[in-house]
Amino acid sequence: MKAVVKTEPGYGHVEYMDIPEPEPGPGMVKIQVKATGICGTDLHIYRDEFPSVPPVILGHEFSGEVVALGPGVTHIRVGDRVMSELPVAPCGRCRYCKTGHLNLCIDRRGLGWSANGSFAEYMLAEEQTLHLVPDSLDYEQAALCEPLAVASYGVIELTGVRAGDTVYVAGPGPIGLMVSQAAKAEGATVVIGGVAADLSRLALAKELGVDLTVNIEDEDVDRMLRDLTGGLGADVVFECSGAEPAAALCLDVVRKGGRYTQMGLFGRPVRLNVDRLVVKELRVQGVFSSNWRAWDRALRLVRQGRVRLSPLISHRLPLSAWREAFELLWQRKGLKVLLIPGA
Ligand SMILES: [Zn+2]
Numbered sequence: 358m359k360a361v362v363k364t365e366p367g368y369g370h371v372e373y374m375d376i377p378e379p380e381p382g383p384g385m386v387k388i389q390v391k392a393t394g395i396c397g398t399d400l401h402i403y404r405d406e407f408p409s410v411p412p413v414i415l416g417h418e419f420s421g422e423v424v425a426l427g428p429g430v431t432h433i434r435v436g437d438r439v440m441s442e443l444p445v446a447p448c449g450r451c452r453y454c455k456t457g458h459l460n461l462c463i464d465r466r467g468l469g470w471s472a473n474g475s476f477a478e479y480m481l482a483e484e485q486t487l488h489l490v491p492d493s494l495d496y497e498q499a500a501l502c503e504p505l506a507v508a509s510y511g512v513i514e515l516t517g518v519r520a521g522d523t524v525y526v527a528g529p530g531p532i533g534l535m536v537s538q539a540a541k542a543e544g545a546t547v548v549i550g551g552v553a554a555d556l557s558r559l560a561l562a563k564e565l566g567v568d569l570t571v572n573i574e575d576e577d578v579d580r581m582l583r584d585l586t587g588g589l590g591a592d593v594v595f596e597c598s599g600a601e602p603a604a605a606l607c608l609d610v611v612r613k614g615g616r617y618t619q620m621g622l623f624g625r626p627v628r629l630n631v632d633r634l635v636v637k638e639l640r641v642q643g644v645f646s647s648n649w650r651a652w653d654r655a656l657r658l659v660r661q662g663r664v665r666l667s668p669l670i671s672h673r674l675p676l677s678a679w680r681e682a683f684e685l686l687w688q689r690k691g692l693k694v695l696l697i698p699g700a
């Protein structure tokens with residue numbers, strides 16, 4: 358089969374190549390990948406800014422059809438339409454596994470960085486981490502449920518956005534737009550900020566129901582948020598761009614006693630004025646992957662029509678065009694770019 362493989366450590370070393378089809382071991386299912394999205398993390402892995410364990414097939418946002426079952430699989434059938442959480446072979450014994458945080462397992466391997474992922478015609482996943490695709494979703498929308506689960510985990514589970522909150526979201530990429538929709542679903546007022554290159558993404562944010570959009574190169578977002586909050590500033594900020602100036606702006610516009618949640622990866626150490634955390638008494642939250650509860654809630658939001666996924670899909674390309682797809686994202690021409698194996 359064809360697959361996009363990180364062949365060795367370091368910058369680049371990603372190739373489209375022929376490799377044997379995988380066979381499912383105990384508890385595993387074999388999935389024919391129907392659609393798979395490119396995540397910022399994949400770009401970071403290409404640039405060696407996020408750890409990976411080569412040789413490994415990249416990709417972790419996907420949907421597909423089950424084509425074979427390993428021994429001991431009991432609840433999934435051939436022909437099921439599925440998506441998956443990312444943990445592979447979580448130990449089941451550590452503090453994190455015991456408390457339902459498989460994303461933090463001390464022995465964790467993850468699809469697309471330390472276990473073979475979805476940029477391939479076929480892949481394996483654990484029965485226990487699969488979710489069935491709701492009937493109302495096609496395979497392309499379903500491929501966006503993993504990042505939506507991350508947004509739902511960050512907004513609802515970890516940060517606890519509530520009705521009445523004023524939320525500022527930095528970065529109108531796919532995660533920023535999903536975070537915004539999840540915060541709207543929770544009843545918050547949402548302002549999303551981007552730069553001049555993001556104008557079409559900001560227009561889409563408006564269409565998706567975000568209250569206010571702002572080009573931070575032109576407009577005074579601090580003033581805008583203070584006007585909305587009786588002079589205080591945002592109750593909650595979500596940094597979704599992984600850009601140092603955006604993170605600095607988030608620290609500026611969040612109110613005293615507010616919450617700062619980091620969703621984006623910077624890919625390197627950054628300089629931030631940590632004293633702002635002290636004098637503003639901020640609560641800081643990181644978000645790594647997601648968990649079963651966040652998936653469950655994300656899928657309910659989609660079924661209820663409170664989050665829209667299709668408008669986020671900007672491009673569909675065959676798997677062989679992976680390099681062109683990565684380029685689109687580096688040049689900020691794409692929003693969610695899907696690779697379609699077998700197309
Ligand atoms: Zn991702």
Ligand SMILES: [Zn+2]
Nearest residue numbers: 448451454462
């Ligand atoms: Zn564990």
